Amino acid sequence: MFLRELSLTNYRNYTSLSLSFDHPINLFIGNNAQGKTNVLESMYVLALAKSHRTSRDKELIAWDAEYATIRSEVERRYGSVRLEIQLTNKGKKAKINGLEQRKLSEYVGAINAVMFAPEDLAIVKGAPAQRRRFLDMEIGQVSPTYLYYLTNFNKVLAQRNQLLKDLAAKKSDSKEMISIWNTQFADLTVKLLQKRFEFLRKLEMWANSIHTGITDGRENLSLHYENTSPIVEGMDPDQARDVMLASLEELFEREKMRGSTLIGPHRDDFSLRINDVDVQAFGSQGQQRTTALSLKLAEIELIKEEVGEYPILLLDDVLSELDEHRQTLLLETIQTKVQTFVTSTGVEGLKHQVLKQAARFHVHAGTISTER
Numbered sequence: 001m002f003l004r005e006l007s008l009t010n011y012r013n014y015t016s017l018s019l020s021f022d023h024p025i026n027l028f029i030g031n032n033a034q035g036k037t038n039v040l041e042s043m044y045v046l047a048l049a050k051s052h053r054t055s056r057d058k059e060l061i062a063w064d065a066e067y068a069t070i071r072s073e074v075e076r077r078y079g080s081v082r083l084e085i086q087l088t089n090k091g092k093k094a095k096i097n098g099l100e101q102r103k104l105s106e107y108v109g110a111i112n113a114v115m116f117a118p119e120d121l122a123i124v125k126g127a128p129a130q131r132r133r134f135l136d137m138e139i140g141q142v143s144p145t146y147l148y149y150l151t152n153f154n155k156v157l158a159q160r161n162q163l164l165k166d167l168a169a170k171k172s173d174s175k176e177m178i179s180i181w182n183t184q185f186a187d188l189t190v191k192l193l194q195k196r197f198e199f200l201r202k203l204e205m206w207a208n209s210i211h212t213g214i215t216d217g218r219e220n221l222s223l224h225y226e227n228t229s230p231i232v233e234g235m236d237p238d239q240a241r242d243v244m245l246a247s248l249e250e251l252f253e254r255e256k257m258r259g260s261t262l263i264g265p266h267r268d269d270f271s272l273r274i275n276d277v278d279v280q281a282f283g284s285q286g287q288q289r290t291t292a293l294s295l296k297l298a299e300i301e302l303i304k305e306e307v308g309e310y311p312i313l314l315l316d317d318v319l320s321e322l323d324e325h326r327q328t329l330l331l332e333t334i335q336t337k338v339q340t341f342v343t344s345t346g347v348e349g350l351k352h353q354v355l356k357q358a359a360r361f362h363v364h365a366g367t368i369s370t371e372r
Helices: 036-048 118-125 128-142 144-168 175-214 237-250 252-258 285-307 324-334
Strands: 002-011 014-020 025-029 067-076 079-088 091-096 113-116 221-226 269-274 312-316 340-344 359-364 367-370
Touching: 002 036, 014 036, 025 036, 036 067, 036 079, 036 113, 036 128, 036 312, 036 340, 113 285, 118 128, 118 285, 128 144, 128 175, 128 269, 128 285, 144 175, 144 252, 175 221, 175 237, 175 285, 237 252, 269 285, 285 324
Parallel strands: 025 340, 025 359, 113 312, 312 340
Antiparallel strands: 002 014, 002 067, 067 079, 079 091, 221 269, 359 367
């Protein structure tokens, strides 16, 4: 896929911006806090209908503006598509070729994007919530049904937690309702975990192949789902549902006392291991960075496998975080097949031939000029 045009209105520090792209590699150059990351963020929002930097959509809207709009034209293998995201304080609307989509899950996937930023190291060494978010965002790009299940799961989880709190505070004595929420919770848990297990196995296959190549065969990378429930990969769906329901019943008194659901996809995690050693706990900084790079390159290949074409790649100030060997590997991997957008504060340290041939955009205080 190829992003041909991008227009922003009232988006962060851009009152009005219109850009056209005809190069596979595009380099945004400027000092910090000028708006480089905002451009790449808008592309990410265009793809996933949410930011990688904030969960508060109103932060994306320019100060004193009532709305923000992102518009684009994207070239897909089946033709050109016009996409639009409108953000307001009351919510967001998504359109494909001018038609508003009833659900965001019906919109996500119209364009696929992989973001690689310094904070993505947190996928390897950060908190479980960051890895869960990584799973949810990436699976959602290639599986609209996963987003649908996830949205419903979060609603059921909120309702179940509220009932547990009410029971604990004796605001409710309806224990029958907990069994209703348990059934829905168990059904959705099974569906989400099936998708997560499948995605993680595919990601592991690509990531290990890439990681082995980077390390000249010295290291093998494996991914392991860390489940808070008794459901295991390969379990029959009916059996998985039954064991989940049994666990919820067993935990009822503890959960009522805590006022929250103690097991389920919202508390799960996955670990990354090099030669069976946990990278988060025992990996060197170099190993952690190589692992993060392997995951991102694996994402690109997995999306290609799932949707039939490569996503766009967003490299936000990440090249400065990689040594020359990893920089070269990344750029040579994507140079002929993936449309890429790169931000940097300067060109002095960017010596790779791929970047010398890139289209250059200079960013200053919310304005962008094209180098001729």
